[in-house]
Amino acid sequence: MLTAARASFAEKGFRGTTIRAVAASASVDPALVHHYFGTKDDLFVAALEIPVDPRAVLAPVVAAGPDGAGERLLRTFLSVWDDPEIQVRLLAVVRSVLNEDGGRLLKDGFIPVVVGPVLAQLVKDRPEVRVPLVASQIVGLIVTRYVVALPPMAQMPAEDVVARVGPVLQHYLTGDLA
Amino acid sequence: MLTAARASFAEKGFRGTTIRAVAASASVDPALVHHYFGTKDDLFVAALEIPVDPRAVLAPVVAAGPDGAGERLLRTFLSVWDDPEIQVRLLAVVRSVLNEDGGRLLKDGFIPVVVGPVLAQLVKDRPEVRVPLVASQIVGLIVTRYVVALPPMAQMPAEDVVARVGPVLQHYLTGDLA
DNA sequence: GACGTTTTTCATCATGTGTTGAATTGTGCG
DNA sequence: CGCACAATTCAACACATGATGAAAAACGTC
Numbered sequence: 001m002l003t004a005a006r007a008s009f010a011e012k013g014f015r016g017t018t019i020r021a022v023a024a025s026a027s028v029d030p031a032l033v034h035h036y037f038g039t040k041d042d043l044f045v046a047a048l049e050i051p052v053d054p055r056a057v058l059a060p061v062v063a064a065g066p067d068g069a070g071e072r073l074l075r076t077f078l079s080v081w082d083d084p085e086i087q088v089r090l091l092a093v094v095r096s097v098l099n100e101d102g103g104r105l106l107k108d109g110f111i112p113v114v115v116g117p118v119l120a121q122l123v124k125d126r127p128e129v130r131v132p133l134v135a136s137q138i139v140g141l142i143v144t145r146y147v148v149a150l151p152p153m154a155q156m157p158a159e160d161v162v163a164r165v166g167p168v169l170q171h172y173l174t175g176d177l178a
Numbered sequence: 179m180l181t182a183a184r185a186s187f188a189e190k191g192f193r194g195t196t197i198r199a200v201a202a203s204a205s206v207d208p209a210l211v212h213h214y215f216g217t218k219d220d221l222f223v224a225a226l227e228i229p230v231d232p233r234a235v236l237a238p239v240v241a242a243g244p245d246g247a248g249e250r251l252l253r254t255f256l257s258v259w260d261d262p263e264i265q266v267r268l269l270a271v272v273r274s275v276l277n278e279d280g281g282r283l284l285k286d287g288f289i290p291v292v293v294g295p296v297l298a299q300l301v302k303d304r305p306e307v308r309v310p311l312v313a314s315q316i317v318g319l320i321v322t323r324y325v326v327a328l329p330p331m332a333q334m335p336a337e338d339v340v341a342r343v344g345p346v347l348q349h350y351l352t353g354d355l356a
Numbered sequence: 357g358a359c360g361t362t363t364t365t366c367a368t369c370a371t372g373t374g375t376t377g378a379a380t381t382g383t384g385c386g
Numbered sequence: 387c388g389c390a391c392a393a394t395t396c397a398a399c400a401c402a403t404g405a406t407g408a409a410a411a412a413c414g415t416c
Contacts, residue, residue, distance in 0.1 A: 012277075013277055015193055015194070016193070016277065018402080018403065018404085019403080019404065019405090020402085020403075020404090028364080028365095029364060029365050029366085030403095030404090030405095031364080031365070031366085031405085031406080031407095032363080032364060032365080034404080034405065034406085035363080035364080036363095038405095039404080039405080040403095040404065040405090095276075095277075098273075098276050098321075098325065098326075099190075099191055099194065099273075099277075111328060128330055129330060129334075129342070131330070132322065132328055132330040132331040132334075133342060133343070135318075135322055135328065135331075136315070136318040136319050136321075136322040136323070136328075136331060136343075137314070137315055137318050137346075138318070139317075139318040139321050139322055140313075140314040140315050140316070140317040140318025140319070140321070141314050141318070143276075143314075143317050143318070143321060144310065144313055144314040144317055145314070147276065148276075150289060150310055150313065150314075152306055152307060152309070152310040153310040153313075153314060156307075156310075160356075163356030164307075164311060164355060164356055165311065165314070167349075167356075168315075168346050168349065168350075171345075171346065172346075177342060178338075178341030178342055178345075196372080196373065196374085197373080197374065197375090198372085198373075198374090206394075206395090207394060207395050207396080208374090208375095208395095209375085209376080209377095209394080209395070209396080210393080210394060210395080212374080212375065212376080213393080213394080214393095216375095217374080217375080218373095218374065218375095
């Protein structure tokens with residue numbers, strides 16, 4: 001039942017999933033889901049239960065210093081996103097964050113308060129321009145590999161991705177800026 | 179009236195815009211919009227009228243050969259997206275394509291039949307892996323700079339973006355692959 | 357078997373939406 | 387003016403959705 005909600009949220013986004021559809025997918029009555037989890041927002045947060053703390057996961061990456069940080073960062077990133085259990089939750093969050101008002105949450109919340117400071121520890125030189133560059137490449141990876149699942153990107157083995165875009169992240173982190 | 183529709187589609191996506199909201203924003207009756215443009219889908223296509231032919235715009239870029247193609251590609255890309263008239267239309271398309279079923283349209287339509295062949299002219303060596311890499315970086319740019327308008331990325335002058343991301347695209351197009 | 361609790365279903369309300377057709381107003385023309 | 391025609395508004399239908407509360411079924415315990 002929660003898994004049905006997760007799948008629908010991940011595939012259709014928040015507004016795209018109806019309580020009735022979730023109930024049907026779990027072959028129960030729509031009122032039942034409302035009995036266990038209250039409102040639709042409650043169901044959303046109940047189904048998502050963010051399973052990872054980005055700061056904790058990223059800690060070893062920054063602790064090892066700037067050398068090879070691009071590949072390490074990418075490897076841990078992919079290890080999290082390639083886990084199906086986690087992926088469906090993160091996809092639901094991303095799908096719902098890409099819509100209208102959700103952008104603010106990402107723009108004013110996630111990026112500046114969690115990923116910003118973490119990466120800022122890693123890059124001392126002009127982080128205000130390097131961090132967005134890293135973010136742009138990672139967001140592109142998320143969208144192409146997971147959200148729309150572009151064929152060549154979605155099937156590419158994680159290690160190939162690391163080998164091919166890792167150097168780019170490294171360049172954004174420590175390379176020459178024009 | 180069409181501009182109101184465009185703005186709403188660009189900001190809230192297709193499902194997020196209601197005909198009533200568009201009508202209110204244009205201070206007319208909801209039935210009026212339905213009188214001029216028929217159904218909601220008709221309004222969508224009427225408001226969007228894709229103003230650029232990607233193949234025509236990209237033609238000079240590929241004609242000049244692979245040298246410096248990354249920067250040229252990025253420059254023309256930004257010149258199109260930074261035009262407000264065009265941006266609002268493209269944003270509407272992107273916002274509506276990022277949702278559920280729309281992904282297929284991008285996955286099975288746009289990428290393989292228009293941007294794929296064009297870039298394939300530019301890169302002869304393993305295009306099936308280089309094109310997705312280029313796509314991932316460009317998509318990341320679109321999302322961070324235009325969809326969520328991440329502060330440092332959205333305000334960055336176009337030439338700075340070209341100078342910083344151009345080399346990466348060039349690397350994806352012609353550089354060493356791991 | 358009887359009772360109390362939990363689980364599940366039924367019917368229903370309130371709201372927002374796309375859509376439609378009739379009615380009303382405005383406008384130009386002879 | 388009067389009249390055809392377009393522009394615009396009104397009222398309403400049909401439908402989907404989130405939410406609610408009462409009724410019914412299932413279940414365990416004594």
